[in-house]
Amino acid sequence: MSGHxxxxxxxxxxxxxxxxPVSRSGQPTAQASRQPSVRTSTRLSATPPGSAPGRRRGxxxxxxxxxxxxxxxxxxxxxxxxxxxxxxxxSSLRSEQDNATEGWWTALTDPSQLSLDNYSxxxxxxxxxxxxxxxxxxxxxxxxxVVVIAALAGYAFAxxxxxxxxxxxxxxxxxxxxxxxxxxxxVAKLFGAVGLFGTIAGVVLFHVAYGLxxxxxLLRNYFAEIPREMLEAARMDGGSxxxxxxxxxxxxxxxxxxxxxxxxxxxxxNDMLVALLFADTGSQPLTVALQSQxxxxxxxxxxxxxxxxxxxxxxxxxxFAFQRHFVQGVMAGSVK
Amino acid sequence: xxxxxxxxxxxVGSAADGKRRAQRRKRRLAVVFVLPALLLxxxxxxxxxLFSFGRSLFDASGDRFVGAANYAxxxxxxxxxxxxxxxxxxxxxxxxxxxxxxxxxxxLTEKVRWATxxxxxxxxxxxxSFLAAGIIFRLAYEQDPDRGVLNAAAVAVHDGFDDAAxxxxxxxxxxxxxxxxxxxxxxxxxxxxxxxxxxxGFIGVAPDALPAGAKAAAGPADAAGASPxxxxxGAADSIGxxxxxxxxxxxxxxxxxxxxxxxxxxxxxxxAVRDGRVAATxxxxxxxxxxxxxxxxxxxxxxxxxxNFEAPYQGVNWLGPALxxxxxxxxxxxxxxxxxxxxxxxxxxAIPRDALEAARMDGATxxxxFRKITVPLLAPVLTVVFVTLVINVMxxxxxxxxxxxxxxxxxxxxxxxxxxxxxxxxxNDQGLGSALSMVLLLLxxxxxxxxxxxxxxxxx
Numbered sequence: 001m002s003g004h005x006x007x008x009x010x011x012x013x014x015x016x017x018x019x020x021p022v023s024r025s026g027q028p029t030a031q032a033s034r035q036p037s038v039r040t041s042t043r044l045s046a047t048p049p050g051s052a053p054g055r056r057r058g059x060x061x062x063x064x065x066x067x068x069x070x071x072x073x074x075x076x077x078x079x080x081x082x083x084x085x086x087x088x089x090x091s092s093l094r095s096e097q098d099n100a101t102e103g104w105w106t107a108l109t110d111p112s113q114l115s116l117d118n119y120s121x122x123x124x125x126x127x128x129x130x131x132x133x134x135x136x137x138x139x140x141x142x143x144x145x146v147v148v149i150a151a152l153a154g155y156a157f158a159x160x161x162x163x164x165x166x167x168x169x170x171x172x173x174x175x176x177x178x179x180x181x182x183x184x185x186x187v188a189k190l191f192g193a194v195g196l197f198g199t200i201a202g203v204v205l206f207h208v209a210y211g212l213x214x215x216x217x218l219l220r221n222y223f224a225e226i227p228r229e230m231l232e233a234a235r236m237d238g239g240s241x242x243x244x245x246x247x248x249x250x251x252x253x254x255x256x257x258x259x260x261x262x263x264x265x266x267x268x269x270n271d272m273l274v275a276l277l278f279a280d281t282g283s284q285p286l287t288v289a290l291q292s293q294x295x296x297x298x299x300x301x302x303x304x305x306x307x308x309x310x311x312x313x314x315x316x317x318x319x320f321a322f323q324r325h326f327v328q329g330v331m332a333g334s335v336k
Numbered sequence: 337x338x339x340x341x342x343x344x345x346x347x348v349g350s351a352a353d354g355k356r357r358a359q360r361r362k363r364r365l366a367v368v369f370v371l372p373a374l375l376l377x378x379x380x381x382x383x384x385x386l387f388s389f390g391r392s393l394f395d396a397s398g399d400r401f402v403g404a405a406n407y408a409x410x411x412x413x414x415x416x417x418x419x420x421x422x423x424x425x426x427x428x429x430x431x432x433x434x435x436x437x438x439x440x441x442x443x444l445t446e447k448v449r450w451a452t453x454x455x456x457x458x459x460x461x462x463x464x465s466f467l468a469a470g471i472i473f474r475l476a477y478e479q480d481p482d483r484g485v486l487n488a489a490a491v492a493v494h495d496g497f498d499d500a501a502x503x504x505x506x507x508x509x510x511x512x513x514x515x516x517x518x519x520x521x522x523x524x525x526x527x528x529x530x531x532x533x534x535x536x537g538f539i540g541v542a543p544d545a546l547p548a549g550a551k552a553a554a555g556p557a558d559a560a561g562a563s564p565x566x567x568x569x570g571a572a573d574s575i576g577x578x579x580x581x582x583x584x585x586x587x588x589x590x591x592x593x594x595x596x597x598x599x600x601x602x603x604x605x606x607x608a609v610r611d612g613r614v615a616a617t618x619x620x621x622x623x624x625x626x627x628x629x630x631x632x633x634x635x636x637x638x639x640x641x642x643x644n645f646e647a648p649y650q651g652v653n654w655l656g657p658a659l660x661x662x663x664x665x666x667x668x669x670x671x672x673x674x675x676x677x678x679x680x681x682x683x684x685x686a687i688p689r690d691a692l693e694a695a696r697m698d699g700a701t702x703x704x705x706f707r708k709i710t711v712p713l714l715a716p717v718l719t720v721v722f723v724t725l726v727i728n729v730m731x732x733x734x735x736x737x738x739x740x741x742x743x744x745x746x747x748x749x750x751x752x753x754x755x756x757x758x759x760x761x762x763x764n765d766q767g768l769g770s771a772l773s774m775v776l777l778l779l780x781x782x783x784x785x786x787x788x789x790x791x792x793x794x795x796x
Contacts, residue, residue: 066447067447067448070444070447070448071448073444074441074444074445074448074454077441077454077458078454078457078458081457081458081460081461081670081673082457083476083485084472084473084475084476084485084670085460085461085464085472087472087475087476087485088468088471088472088475091475099483100483101482102482102483103482103483103484103485103488104475104485105485105488149372149373149376150373152369152370152372152373153369153370153372153373153374155369156366156369156370157370160362160365160366160369161362161363161366162362162363162366162367162370163363165366168370168374172373172377175377175381175382177727177780177781177783178381178385178777178780179730179731179752179773179776179777179780180731181731181733181752181755181756181773181776182384182385182388182773182774182776182777183380183381183384184756184759184760184773185384185387185388185391185759185766185769185770185773186383186384186387186388186391187380187384189387190379190380190383205376205380206380208376209376209377209379209380209381210380210381212373212376212377212381213377213381216373241362241365241369245369266463269465270464270465270466270467270468271465272465272466272467272733272734272737273733273734273756277760287465287467287734290467290471291467291737291738294470294471294474294738295742297474297741298478301475304471305471305475308467308468308471308472309468311465311467311468312463312464312465312468315463315464315465316460316463318463319460319462319463323456326463327459327678330462330675331675331678331679
């Protein structure tokens with residue numbers, strides 16, 4: 001791994017705490033809490049040095065042949081991976097009639113089939129448009145709340161002394177694997193009692209609670225890597241804990257916070273299960289609105305395909321805009 | 337800041353006092369920092385676990401304590417058992433395939449220059465929601481080969497090996513020289529000798545169901561004459577003829593005769609049979625004509641084998657009861673392969689190059705290097721990928737919910753979907769539903785212990 005500018009931020013013990021993908025031998029991991037290794041290793045462009053073709057002299061011809069076979073296989077795999085997505089996109093641009101009679105691939109030779117009619121019809125129909133905004137109204141506040149609450153707690157678990165700190169932290173880590181399904185029924189009753197059932201606030205609160213264990217775990221480990229001297233110097237200078245937190249810890253933690261925020265946003269944006277139960281028709285996000293259309297699958301591809309594509313656009317934009325943080329976030333979040 | 341208090345040396349009493357006060361302040365501050373998180377976790381995560389456990393000991397209405405009866409019901413209820421079986425299939429198959437596939441692709445991508453682009457493509461589905469992935473694959477798995485891309489490919493491959501045209505609806509005109517039931521085979525009632533010719537009329541093929549290349553049929557009578565289509569001046573050792581659609585649009589033709597406007601049936605397999613043995617085989621041309629050449633003298637019957645009348649291959653019923661779980665696992669692979677590949681690729685990049693080079697110097701083959709060096713060194717990463725996937729697979733819900741069509745939902749159910757159906761989807765047995773969610777939790781606990789121990793070992 002190449003040395004990285006974040007190396008000096010490692011804790012004095014050089015400890016590398018991680019619950020996720022980490023190996024004791026110091027192999028790279030997808031753990032955003034280990035700054036140096038993560039940033040180099042989970043980049044998609046992690047081509048190791050010396051892996052370029054032709055590093056060995058002998059058997060160049062067989063190597064060349066082998067490499068073209070490998071290239072062929074990989075091109076084929078990539079095509080297989082692209083095809084379903086292309087199918088959705090093209091289907092979403094064709095009329096209901098075309099979709100019912102012929103496959104979407106006929107549009108490749110006959111582009112005149114394609115039009116944006118489905119999309120304009122979809123946006124005119126208030127249901128899907130409203131659901132899109134509900135999705136935004138659910139995922140943005142959830143992301144902000146998770147980051148803020150987890151950053152506070154993570155800092156406290158890492159740097160504030162209080163009795164039972166490590167035990168409580170372990171319990172929080174343990175909660176990491178409580179499946180969302182456990183919470184559905186009890187929290188539904190709870191929300192029903194306080195009037196949160198069927199509201200966007202209810203969906204948000206549920207998501208925040210189930211996002212917290214991972215978020216706290218991630219940020220606490222990241223914050224713990226901040227050198228003690230740095231914090232102590234700030235305390236000597238008379239900075240209050242609030243000041244230290246907001247002026248020192250948060251900026252230093254930005255890489256981990258970015259990964260966390262992207263992961264959390266994506267998680268909630270793509271969720272269906274939680275909203276299926278906790279949202280009513282007025283507060284349902286895109287995923288729930290679309291799944292209710294699945295029953296008549298086949299006759300309403302003109303709604304489902306553009307709807308699904310609409311729900312994809314935001315994650316795809318995030319993916320391409322923040323590629324590295326995206327991969328780190330997804331990798332780190334996979335422990336969830 | 338608090339520490340500065342103790343630096344001042346006033347009276348002992350007030351120093352201790354100040355220290356205590358400072359400590360109290362610090363604690364209060366810590367509580368403020370942690371409290372929002374703990375409140376939410378307590379109310380919405382810890383309490384539900386306890387509640388679910390308690391609720392799982394009561395019956396459907398929640399009034400009667402039934403002890404472990406709900407847990408016993410899990411293993412007695414056939415639908416729930418099926419969900420458990422499916423979950424077991426998922427947990428074994430999906431992580432294994434994903435780890436293997438990820439390893440394979442990670443090794444292969446090391447050998448190409450455009451690895452970054454490739455990884456990008458495979459990682460892309462991680463951004464896609466399971467709902468969208470479900471819709472994408474419902475489209476791809478569509479049964480009709482004219483609509484579902486997978487069956488279109490399956491049919492194309494199948495027909496590539498077996499391209500005979502088939503006329504599943506065709507049947508012979510009654511009383512015009514052919515016997516045989518619907519679906520074939522058909523045989524001529526009279527025999528024909530070399531040098532002769534024969535016309536075989538069929539009906540029941542819609543004009544638009546004819547292959548695109550079908551041409552107007554050449555009359556068998558012409559075959560005796562000078563029709564170029566049926567061969568010139570009936571060679572003495574051959575039998576010519578035509579298989580045609582004995583129906584012209586407008587219905588003006590005479591049954592049993594090739595009339596103007598009637599078309600040949602191309603691609604039919606025709607056999608000349610003598611004494612029960614096939615003496616020659618031919619395939620009809622675009623105008624429906626065929627010719628058996630080089631026949632010994634004798635009486636032949638002409639037969640059209642049943643294969644001509646088989647329904648065309650329609651592809652695989654992906655979402656039928658038999659294949660629905662493998663099909664959904666396939667969609668899951670599409671989403672998660674990029675994850676496992678990127679993670680394993682990161683591990684691969686960290687393997688010391690000199691170890692590999694040294695092995696190569698010693699003459700080890702790439703296969704040996706892979707098995708003896710790469711895989712053992714990657715074992716920790718592979719374990720992490722596998723465990724992570726097990727946790728995720730255990731909780732899979734959306735994909736099954738979306739892809740499985742209503743009628744086969746029961747065949748595709750996994751624990752999470754079954755739990756939903758029992759608790760909310762009409763089952764309304766919250767006792768059993770809570771028991772199922774507890775089972776789900778218990779199944780994830782080993783993975784949790786694995787993760788927490790790994791976490792503690794690495795020095796928390």
